[in-house]
Amino acid sequence: MAGAPLAAQIVMIAVMLAQGRWLFALMVLPSAVGCVASLLLAAGRSAIDRSDTGPDGRDDGRVDGSRPAVSGTSAARPEDGPAVFPERCPPWEELALPDPAAEPLVWRHIVRRWLAGGDWAAVLGIDAESRPYRLDLTRQGPHALVAGTTGSGKSVLLETWCLALACANPPSRLTFVFLDFKGGSTFNRLSRLPHARGTVGDLDLAHAVRALAALEEELRRREALAAAHGVGDLSVMDDPPPRLVIVVDEFHALRAQLPDYVDRLTRIAAVGRSLGMHLIACTQNPSGQVNAQMHANLSIGICLRVRDAMQSRELVGAPHAAAIAPSMPGAAYITDGGSVDAVRCAAVRDVDALVGRIGLAARFCALAPAEPLFSAPLPRVVASSDDAADDTDGNDATGWPTLVPFALADDGIALHTASLRLDEGNIAVVGGHGRGRSTLLGMLERRLAVMPGVRLTVVAAGGNGFRVREHARPGSWPDAHGSGPGPPPPPPSPRRARRTADAPVTPDGCADDGRRIWLVDDADALLDPMAVDPMAHRLRRAMRDPGVTVVFAVLSMRHVRVPDDCTTRIVFPSGERHADLMLGIPADLLSRIGVCDPDVPGRAVLLEHGRAVPVQCHAGNSPPVTS
The missing domain is CATH 3.40.50.300 (P-loop containing nucleotide triphosphate hydrolases)
Known part of the structure; x- marks a missing residue:
């Protein structure tokens, strides 16, 4: 079947030559040459595929003939089919926190981790071997793109990731800005963290515009700080500013409602690594929602259940996320540009309790909550204070x-x-x-x-x-x-009375x-x-x-x-x-x-x-x- 177009071209050339129409024959000749080249390329690919197949008839896991698509025991090779996820993932507390019998007060464990210098490798869940899976935003990132359809567990993943980072790093080293463009309550509880510098979660576009303008101003401030200290990376400073993690839920809604502001996030993705600014963007469909410039800087790809194999392949290089069962929320494939790991993401059992313990740890360490990066728009009524x-x-x-x-x-x-x-x-x-x-x-x-x-x-x-x-x-x-x-x-008031008594007088003693x-x-x-x-x-x-x-x-x-x-x-x-x-x-x-x-x-x-x-x-x- 692949040679059918070439055969038709050869027949046409033969008929034209028989009728003496040399000019028409020359016009058809380049098309025939193209068909021959296509057949030769297809034959070359078949030869490479046969050389990559082992004695047992299975592929060695290489997608492009140059490097394996997956690695490690928890990797999911494209040719092996979807991975087998653990049937159950324990709560995040059982994976990342000490045994209650050994440490009944969680806030003390959080304080010890903060005093130990912090850690950016966050426990997100378990791998295919049921071992704790850690993802390092600073080393494997600095930015991430999360995709998944409704009910796949995106919001739970974002919640777990942010809480894991907050438990390991104090507000003096880590801060958050939460942007939710679907009008849900994803970040309502996270906004009470002492690390939070601002939250947009009610579909208020005016509030969102303020947040994006504040992020751009913060980017310029950090650029000026790096220039003033003569450093290329703020992390080498003796007293660097805290890292700022910007979490965007429903990124496609931002692109649809505020398309002129997407470039601001693109710039953060381009220069944020050296300035201590990280972007975690979440969307239902990664196809066409992230421009090429931003996609090039989103090193970490997390694909939960999606409807189209092409979406999965675009994000993690394998189609398996489309085969995740709806009864398996939190199942995901994660890549950092190298290996593709099958992970079952964990959920925090009691988010409110954990947020409260993080706040208690901050108060114990005398750490003030992070200064707000932006505020809500002007209210309709401002109460007067005549004093x-x-x-x-x-x-x-x-x-x-x-x-x-x-x-x-x-x-x-x-x-x-x-x-x-x-x-x-x-x-x-x-x-x-x-x-x-x-x-x-x-x-x-x-x-x-x-x-x-x-x-x-x-x-x-x-x-x-x-x-x-x-x-x-x-x-x-x-x-x-x-x-x-x-x-x-x-x-x-007493202050007014004192000020009246202290009113200036003229040289003759009169007021x-x-x-x-x-x-x-x-x-x-x-x-x-x-x-x-x-x-x-x-x-x-x-x-x-x-x-x-x-x-x-x-x-x-x-x-x-x-x-x-x-x-x-x-x-x-x-x-x-x-x-x-x-x-x-x-x-x-x-x-x-x-x-x-x-x-x-x-x-x-x-x-x-x-x-x-x-x-x-x-x-x-x-x-x-x-x-």
């Missing part, structure tokens, strides 16, 4: 406060407190009705009124114009619902006037160049006075000039891209703002010093916190 001004340390030369916290800011990776500077010019609060402008000003009034060294003037629209109230008793600002005055200020601040709501009419209200003149004069800081709220920037009228802006986005761009919000930040963010009261953008940072303003109607 937060006590914690500010920004004071000018006279000792008067220069910072007042007002919101929670988001730099794209982590959250931190956002504060307004009271010594760098006026501040504009821009936004439509119901967005939180008045709530923000009310919160600032209550907070500033109890800060020592502040002279507060409040201007608000009344029935017959604008009402002016010098700071005497704050708390008459409308609440978040506009139904009436907000709560009165809390009584001064200094302090910092002068104006709070003006609905200032659009006052900023109109055609305004005739006397308050408009007073407001303009105060805005030009370098000794006065004016915080004013407006609906639009029509009558506001930047930076003449304000150096800092708090802009509440409207959701209309063109209008938000006109308000000064950068286009790249608008692209990251969620569709529902403009509908969240208090969600704004802080524009200062050429930077734009999303913030969630403190809720103005939350109960005050007193100290």
Whole structure:
């Protein structure tokens, strides 16, 4: 049958020559030569296969004629058929932990292993000979790809592997980041490990983007650290940073939902070895889900039960994983680029108990939990702490406060407190009705009124114009619902009382006037160049006075000039891209703002010093916190 195309070509050439069509015969000749070459190659392969077959008719285990495909007693040779897995695998505790009679307290065993220097060879289960099987991520890795269909035991394998590493290495040598893109609970219990630096497990793409950005920032930080110490591998440093193991479950979902971010993990796989960063990617189907560049760096391949023999062959070089019975969860073939081992993965009997013992060992060793690498996105509500001004340390030369916290800011990776500077010019609060402008000003009034060294003037629209109230008793600002005055200020805390007593005085012994601040709501009419209200003149004069800081709220920037009228802006986005761009919000930040963010009261953008940072303003109607 293999020579049928060649015979047809020869017949065609003969007919054309008989009819004198020499040109057509020459056109068919190259095809005939190709058929001859194909037959010769096929014959050569058959000869090699016969030379590799022993006297008993069985192959010696070589796949390409150059090296055996498997080695060791637990290896599964492709030509021998699927391996025979042990019917039962004992719990992981029986394989890796001491006998309870010899050591009843597991946490003490964990402490001893940590003090002994740690170990990266983790016990994952048993081999075909029922002996404990160990896999060394640093020596055989540094990265791994795990594949298996639903119910094959992927999640249990990841859980066992991470716990085995955590039992052998303290948080000062090992940390984890868990990314689960299927919305399951694979890493819920592992997230309580003292080694965990962050977990994404609820299909929150915004949270996942933050995690990937944090990983990229951590990669750059480690590259800078290696350059600063002049080393090519961080492990040779006297005090290297802990290794970071990134565990990704359902990698194919990441590729489908965030394809632009896959390159970040690819870069980690390419340079992570020398920087102490390891990647364990898990997917249901390895075919086409991992690009060639990443696949070249994933030295360890673990294939549990799959549906297609081609998937198994692509990952471990043998088709046997497709023949694993559904009744054999945890059965897998593992390769590190050399041998292919048949392994029955073990499960941890009581994950919660083991996590608790690891935490107890960390507390005994006085090891603090790993610092979070990233945080969740901005919450919808941030409770106000009117006593937060006590914690500010920004004071000018006279000792008067220069910072007042007002919101929670988001730099794209982590959250931190956002504060307004009271010594760098006026501040504009821009936004439509119901967005939180008045709530923000009310919160600032209550907070500033109890800060020592502040002279507060409040201007608000009344029935017959604008009402002016010098700071005497704050708390008459409308609440978040506009139904009436907000709560009165809390009584001064002991720290406030001490700071008031220590307020600076002038050379003649009189108390200094302090910092002068104006709070003006609905200032659009006052900023109109055609305004005739006397308050408009007073407001303009105060805005030009370098000794006065004016915080004013407006609906639009029509009558506001930047930076003449304000150096800092708090802009509440409207959701209309063109209008938000006109308000000064950068286009790249608008692209990251969620569709529902403009509908969240208090969600704004802080524009200062050429930077734009999303913030969630403190809720103005939350109960005050007193100290």
